[in-house]
Amino acid sequence: MTETVLVAGSKSEQAYHAVKARIVEGTYSPGYRLVLAAIAKDLRVSVVPVREAIRRLEAEGLVKFERNVGATVAGIDPTEYLYTMQTLSIVEGAATAMSAPLIDSLAIARARAVNEEMRECLQHFDPVRFTRLNQDFHSVLFEHCPNPHILDLVHRGWNRLASLRSSTFRFVPGRAHESVDEHEALLQLIESAAEADIIEKAARLHRSATLDAYLSQAKNL
Amino acid sequence: MTETVLVAGSKSEQAYHAVKARIVEGTYSPGYRLVLAAIAKDLRVSVVPVREAIRRLEAEGLVKFERNVGATVAGIDPTEYLYTMQTLSIVEGAATAMSAPLIDSLAIARARAVNEEMRECLQHFDPVRFTRLNQDFHSVLFEHCPNPHILDLVHRGWNRLASLRSSTFRFVPGRAHESVDEHEALLQLIESAAEADIIEKAARLHRSATLDAYLSQAKNL
């Protein structure tokens, strides 16, 4: 398995994807200090493309940047988490609703299969695996969204959440069960070609509920 | 009046704001070819900070970038316009709804005053002025949104629309009158502390209606 991506195009691209990957997979955990020279040496490029990469990641909110000081991996303080989830609930809800009429029965079946895997996963609960399946499931639902801007916003939201090291469900394991049920309900709405409004609201609430669970959990700490 | 901004901080910042300003105010119109060296010479800096600025603008969608070819001011082909308006309808609707409970009566009065100006403006219709007032009006409504991510998305949407040279209402003057009425309706909803759902839907429809008007207009060309 080659470490460096082959199709990388420009060095800036390479650097961008490399750093992003390390953030998402947790090699660079929140608060990690991103030193340009060090990354450049590591990737065998000069600092210039690395700078560009960092700035792009900053624009996506994965990295916090301070002039003349440096870049750090954006922490997920609880406030940020709230903002991100709230934003995602809105854009993902919209994306799912817009996507729904375009989802064929094959894709529905695929999503349902993933959801069944999630249900099985409830037995020997593994939050990390569960979270990845969760993303897979939702991807099927919103990926057909015809508006690329909205789709992009959804992706950005998921990316930011991914930089939470492991998983939302580590904090709120109780949500996992409900989550699976709500997924099935969502699928049935889509199959029955429900109104866009209805689907949007369901998708939005599904996410808000996870956020609420997290918040009431956090309050007890 | 000094041409260069004083608080500009880094050269990258300077370049970013300078180029952005020129795009928004129309000095660089859509399709304009942004040549790094030329801009750098013009701003008395080297190309490196200009590159960074361009990349940031690319991330915001104001600039289209092609490897080894160059950057151009993002055109507003009708499709892009549609996507942007659709996205804006969603995030602005949400922002307005979240903002609504925090708007005090003073701000309401201010918004109403702006709307009255718009109504007067209907007599000797000036699309550019009308559009600016329109932005002022909506700013009052969504600016209190407590979620900075969502607010940022709204601003980005408006910025992209601003790079339309003059005005939406140049194309759909018929919408102007209805628009003013819908504004008043929105204000009354907010004053009466209507449910967030209701406000969100109203704000969203208000924008979609403009989009629909544009689309049916465009179909006739």
Add this chain to the structure above:
DNA sequence: TGCATAGTCATCGTATACGATTTCGTACTT
């Protein structure tokens, strides 16, 4: 002993230089 200040080190910010790629124009061939 504690705080202030100066000096050094790490790191970022920008300029300049050169190599790589694309595009456009011109000349040649069919």
Add this chain to the structure above:
DNA sequence: AAGTACGAAATCGTATACGATGACTATGCA
């Protein structure tokens, strides 16, 4: 006359180099 191929100019991409800024440490004074 039209199309293709070659070459030159324009522009981008990256590396290296140096200046600027902020952080840390050590030393001296209160």
